[in-house]
Amino acid sequence: MNQFGTLYRITLYGESHQPAIGVVIDGVPPGTPIDPAAIAADLKRRNPPLIGTTPRKEPDAVILTSGILNGVATGSPIHAMIENKNVRSHDYDHLKAQPRPGHADFVAKMKYGGHQDPRGGGRFSGRLTAPLVVAGSIAKMFLPYTFSHRLIQVGSLKDMDQLDAYLTDIAAAGDSVGGIIEVRIEGVPVGIGEPMFQKLDAALSSMMFAIPAVKGVEIGTGFSGITMTGSDFNDRFIAATGQTTTNHAGGITGGLSNGNPIVFNVFVKPTSSIAKGQETYAYDTESVRTLAVKGRHDVCIARRAGIVLENAAAIVFADLTLHHRASKPL
DSSP: OOEOOSSSSEEEEEETSSSSSEEEOOOOOOBBOOOHHHHHHHHHSSSSTTSSOSSSOOOOOOOEESETTTTTTTTSSEEEEEOSSSOOGGGGGGGGGGTTTTSHHHHHHHHTOOSOOGGHHHHHGGGGHHHHHHHHHHHHOOOSSEEEEEEEEETBBOOOOGGGHHHHHHTTTTTOOHHHHHHHEEEETTTTTSSSTTOOHHHHHHHHSSSEEEEEETTTTTTGGOOOOOHSSSBBBOOOOOOSSOOTTTTTEEEEEEEEEESEEEEEESSSSSSSSSEETTTTTTEEEOOOOOOOOSSSSSHHHHHHHHHHHHHHHHHHHHHHHOOOOO
């Protein structure tokens, strides 16, 4: 429910406007150097001062309360807590009567009978990606792989040099826009993953879809492979080490890493909370009326979601890498 992984296992807790959010991380190899500055740097990348990102700026100071001694992991669970400092819960009062189109307000009310915390999206808020970034940052501290990401498209725009002007126009219209982010992991050996229920691509997709606003994942060439024949799509071997001429499979074959770079794209949908008026149902009047969402929201979530996706992928690789080490032939 609130956990992911087995050998590298994380438990997320908290809600957007509760006193704190955080994560308990189990499975960090003892002796792993823990660098708080690296964690802080990743969290800063999650909330940069850029056009199109939310004006809500949290200090995101991580409090590490267990599992670390003299700067290294002890082998016991690591607890990382982040206090919520910059909250304005009254901005969400009007949403109790009128759920936002595209957001989890309606389904949460139905599932939890109105007992959910609606402030700031509560448990469904992107705020919960902050402890996810922390867990991924720590995972990268013992993984010998290189992780990176890049924003490759926002709405109809593919030239990221024009992004500020494009998002300024979207914001002026009181609207929002989605984006596509490419995530890349290099240096992964052959064999990470399992052939059935712990396939590397399945585990990565499962984690990506756990992140709020993610609506699409494609591995390697992905959907554009529909126009290719098998002779075009197949990655042909040219060396005994597994080197191939192409990487249409995105570095994953049969659920296992194949030695090529792991490459996948993620579609992050437009922000649901927009100032532009929308006609939608209201419980208090039992009628459809205009809703203009208040509060502080992103024009383009994708602009700051890259580090979330990258670090979420690191969590997956931490878990499956530990499995791989444990299952090597004698």
